[in-house]
Amino acid sequence: GDDSGEKDGPKSLSELMADRQEQAEKSVLISCPSRTSEKKFLKFLSKHGDINKHFFYESYGVYAVVEFARRDSVVSLLESAAIPNVNHECMVPFKSRLLSLSNQSSAASPAQQPRLPCRPQTTIAINELIQRLSREDSVDDQMGALTEAYQLTEENSRLRFLVCSLLKDVAAAYFPECTIRPFGSSVNGFGKLGCDLDMFLDLDTISGWNFKPPKSGLSLEYQMKRTNSERHVTQSILSVIGECVDHFGPGCVGVQKILNARCPLVRFAHQPSGFQCDLTANNRVAMKSTELLYLYGELDPRVRRLVFTVRFWARAHGVTSSIPGAWITNFSLTVMILFFLQKRSPPIIPTLDRLRDLAGPADESVIEGTDCTFVSDFSKIQLQSNTDTLEQLLGDFFEFYATFPFSRMSINIRKGREQNKPEVAPLHIQNPFETSLNVSKNVNTSQLDRFVALCQESAWLLQQGEARTQRGSGGNCMDNPWGLATLLLPSKVAGIKGRKK
Amino acid sequence: GDDSGEKDGPKSLSELMADRQEQAEKSVLISCPSRTSEKKFLKFLSKHGDINKHFFYESYGVYAVVEFARRDSVVSLLESAAIPNVNHECMVPFKSRLLSLSNQSSAASPAQQPRLPCRPQTTIAINELIQRLSREDSVDDQMGALTEAYQLTEENSRLRFLVCSLLKDVAAAYFPECTIRPFGSSVNGFGKLGCDLDMFLDLDTISGWNFKPPKSGLSLEYQMKRTNSERHVTQSILSVIGECVDHFGPGCVGVQKILNARCPLVRFAHQPSGFQCDLTANNRVAMKSTELLYLYGELDPRVRRLVFTVRFWARAHGVTSSIPGAWITNFSLTVMILFFLQKRSPPIIPTLDRLRDLAGPADESVIEGTDCTFVSDFSKIQLQSNTDTLEQLLGDFFEFYATFPFSRMSINIRKGREQNKPEVAPLHIQNPFETSLNVSKNVNTSQLDRFVALCQESAWLLQQGEARTQRGSGGNCMDNPWGLATLLLPSKVAGIKGRKK
Ligand SMILES: Nc1nc2c(ncn2[C@@H]2O[C@H](COP(=O)(O)OP(=O)(O)OP(=O)(O)O)[C@@H](O)[C@H]2O)c(=O)[nH]1
Ligand SMILES: Nc1nc2c(ncn2[C@@H]2O[C@H](COP(=O)(O)OP(=O)(O)OP(=O)(O)O)[C@@H](O)[C@H]2O)c(=O)[nH]1
Ligand SMILES: [Mg+2]
Ligand SMILES: [Mg+2]
Secondary structure, three states: OOOHHHHHOOOOHHHHHHHHHHHHHOEEEEEEOOOOOHHHHHHHHHOOOOEEEEEEEEOOOEEEEEEEOOHHHHHHHHHHOEOOOOOHHHEOOOOOOEEEEEEOOOOOOHHHOOOOOEOOOOOOOHHHHHHHHHOOOOHHHHHHHHHHHHEOOHHHHHHHHHHHHHHHHHHHOOOOOOEEEEEHHHOOOOOEOOOOEEEEEEOOOOOOOOOOOOOOOEEEEEOOOEOOOHHHHHHHHHHHHHHHHHHHOOOEEEEEEEOOOOOOEEEEEEOOOOEEEEEEEOOHHHHHHHHHHHHHHHHOHHHHHHHHHHHHHHHHOOOOOOOOOOOOOHHHHHHHHHHHHHOOOOOOOOOHHHHHHOOOHHHOOEEOOEEOOOOOOHHHOOOOOOOOOHHHHHHHHHHHHHOOOOOOEEEOOOOOOOEEOOOOOOOOEEOOOOOOOEOOOOOOHHHHHHHHHHHHHHHHHHHHHHHHOOOOOOOOOOOOOOOHHHHOOOOOOOHHHOOOO | OOOHHHHHOOOOHHHHHHHHHHHHHOEEEEEEOOOOOHHHHHHHHHOOOOEEEEEEEEOOOEEEEEEEOOHHHHHHHHHHOEOOOOOHHHEOOOOOOEEEEEEOOOOOOHHHOOOOOEOOOOOOOHHHHHHHHHOOOOHHHHHHHHHHHHEOOHHHHHHHHHHHHHHHHHHHOOOOOOEEEEEHHHOOOOOEOOOOEEEEEEOOOOOOOOOOOOOOOEEEEEOOOEOOOHHHHHHHHHHHHHHHHHHHOOOEEEEEEEOOOOOOEEEEEEOOOOEEEEEEEOOHHHHHHHHHHHHHHHHOHHHHHHHHHHHHHHHHOOOOOOOOOOOOOHHHHHHHHHHHHHOOOOOOOOOHHHHHHOOOHHHOOEEOOEEOOOOOOHHHOOOOOOOOOHHHHHHHHHHHHHOOOOOOEEEOOOOOOOEEOOOOOOOOEEOOOOOOOEOOOOOOHHHHHHHHHHHHHHHHHHHHHHHHOOOOOOOOOOOOOOOHHHHHOOOOOOHHHOOOO
16 A cells, blocks of 8 residues: 555655556546636546546646546546547547546636646745745754755656656557656655656566576577667667657657767657656666665755755856756765765764665665665664754855865765775766766866855855854844845855856 | 358458458567477467467578467467577567577487478569470460469468568557558559568557547547648658667668658568568558459459569569659559450450449548549449450550550540540559549650550560461470560560560
8 A cells, every 4th residue: 555654664765666656657647728627527537437636737738637546547538538630630649648628518607617726836936935034943944944845746746757657658669568767856855846857768677588598499589679789779769769759749849869978868848747858768877876865865854955955055056057067966966965964973874885784685786787785774774863953064064065175085975985086077976886987077177166165155154144143033034034045145256157047 | 250251252352451460460470490390389389379370481591470369379479488688788679579489409400300391482583484484385374374473372461461460569559559551562463472562551540530529518638749731640650660660670671761752651671571661651542542453353363364464574674663763663554454454345344433333332432532432342243254365365455555545545444445635744544543643654755665665576476476386286395485485585676674683
């Protein structure tokens, strides 16, 4: 069952994902006239079976996500659906679980219907956030409020898994046993509403890879197209899926095949959900990084709040960006925060080496020669009792990186200690699993310098605030920004390149 | 059942095709070591269910076509098959009904096994044919022997439907209810071994096109990608299928997307069958032409023999070609032969208008505004008693077109009479269904002139032969070419552009 395990402490990411995938497989996405009667809508759909959960949201019109109790209700629903018969010959008759509801109701005029109640899938603007934060009582509360306001909602998470599931239908046409899993900030616990949807196509779930031919006698093999390298296979598959999404995928626009990147991908916008999507294949190490980040975020509630706060701060000042470039990525920044938390005394989170040592036989994971093993059972992890407040952690984080010896040292969450840089690069952060790689190889000196300058400024601003305001009385009734809010105002040190949307 | 209807006279093409499609769906294609024991092979496969029919043939190695009695035997067989595990990461794991058999047998050395008995899928060379014909007793026998030697075999026909069925699996991934049908010479009764495989993807079999929204209340429609025109839909679909065949289709090579042609198509070579394949979509008029040709070929045994002979003669002299160009096509040539047979007195075959008048309500067929109706029940067609010999027909065919007023008249099998040309073109043959089109629009004057000159020469050669040899005693024991054989020797009038392989 869905909730039965919850009393035994936090679920591992893979358990959580399995549940969400299961829900998504039983769900459909329906565009609705905004003035539909919710009651009639539910009655109409229930003809096909019981509904577990539904909600509405807005994105180029109103959409409903409907999860049935059983898979065969979806089949029944789809069988009842028509191909649009306006000019039907100009339609690619690819059937998916993305549908449109029409209302021929002549009786009640639609204008008299109340609008369907929609769950927000977008965030508040930064100015509204600054005001809201300024009404909080402490920096700790501010960091909690920021996290609350921006983190993915249950509904948004369901919608992400549903988009993966719809895309899986496209891929499963050729690889019936494949799965498409979200990874990165959609599931690592650090994603904010509106973040992109990173997905990877997993073909290792296909049966028949490890058949051993019999010692004697006859045996059968599939004839399959061969290529020079695994990379070519990935490129071929993504090329075809990209083509399908482009030509058949309803609501999928701006499809780009970026097949010559280090990690080949297909990028597109999924209009009904509003998600910017990146589909990769054969990217199981990234899934492991995601699990690791998720685990760290679950270990202590301060982790997620600090990460949310720093990621938000970085985005507000253009330290990170949605455009690829010499900027620090969210992933690099998160690893830097985890490293900082490992360096507290006592440490708030354990090192990756420690997590590997705690791993049981079931946790063993070697992906193409890379050891990605770490413990999945949270109960095995003993934390030390550190009572630092979030305010302290935030201030000290800025101090820590304002003075970090970036020129000599590499950041290493595997050991929880800085190491001598193995190679020249302005910023060196060891890839947690592929340890010979630098996850921040892209960062140039000027971006690093901006980051350091902003850390100095923010550390100073927090100290100033601490001196100025009384804790507890705080900025409670003031509309003047204080505490965390001041850190989100345009910076004085960061120059015109400062704030980005 | 399969044969139950046979006593009621010839089956219509669509009945015949339904049977062959059914067989193909239950069949697999297996590459086998040439020295496999047939008995062991059959025993091994029978684990998955009863086998209706099997045969072997050679094409880049030995292949087996195996038709099971039941569809689920194929499912069971596929479940038992492995993904090749040599360097498995460089393999596109697309599973199809194209398999490879391995033999780990250590006991009997494979060299001691006899080679598997293979059914020929290719024709004899023209020189061998000329010798063989020269041993026949009459021109009629020669025309029968030529037809026998070159017409599609039962096995080749099965293989063609199997390739369609394999390709259907690729298309059905996205359009589960689609069908892929062979058309043209693969099924019209006039195909020779080695002719190309023309296929068309039929999406009209998809359910949901004609749902009517309820007068009141809610209804659901699929969201589908829209385009400007039906042509764009066809291009999109063929583009994606072409991509899939190219990247995933085992044994499919040389994939070309020819999407801007009047009739967009994907062309590729299917190595395991040796077929050159052309896939089109939405080409139902061509299917009707095919049915019509088939019907004419079934009405009187002389039709098929005359068509085979003339088509072979034309190919031998480069009147037709496998390369597109200003040549007369096989289709045009066939229509010319049918026209000639309608002009005999009494006519050997009825006009298309007559066949349309005989049609019942079930035969009605209007495709995109084009009336393609004609009778499908052979028993309704009353033939007049014409006793012309094939020799007479062949000679008169050459005479007929040696003197036909091509410059003024159009060939029209709908009326069975020549008509004044509606437009300028060296050769005008009215398209039987799309009556405003000229099926031989591509033919230029010099190609028409060559055809006429060759008709004159062949008419003359046949008359000479008749004068020279005594009927009955014939060329029986002579190795000297005579009768039809002489018509296949390099021509004196056709210049260096004469014979083509
Ligand atoms: N090893 C490694 N993994 C990376 C790197 N960049 C991204 N990833 C992985 O890919 C995932 C998705 O990348 P992004 O979309 O750039 O980052 P994100 O964590 O999703 O954060 P957003 O910026 O919110 O999208 C990350 O969470 C990592 O697991 C990198 O440079 N090295
Ligand atoms: N209406 C029309 N149909 C054509 C034309 N050319 C081909 N077709 C149709 O398409 C089918 C396949 O074309 P081809 O492959 O060129 O001819 P074919 O009859 O298969 O003969 P082969 O030369 O043996 O391949 C024909 O049998 C006709 O039904 C044309 O110019 N007009
Ligand atoms: Mg991301
Ligand atoms: Mg053909």
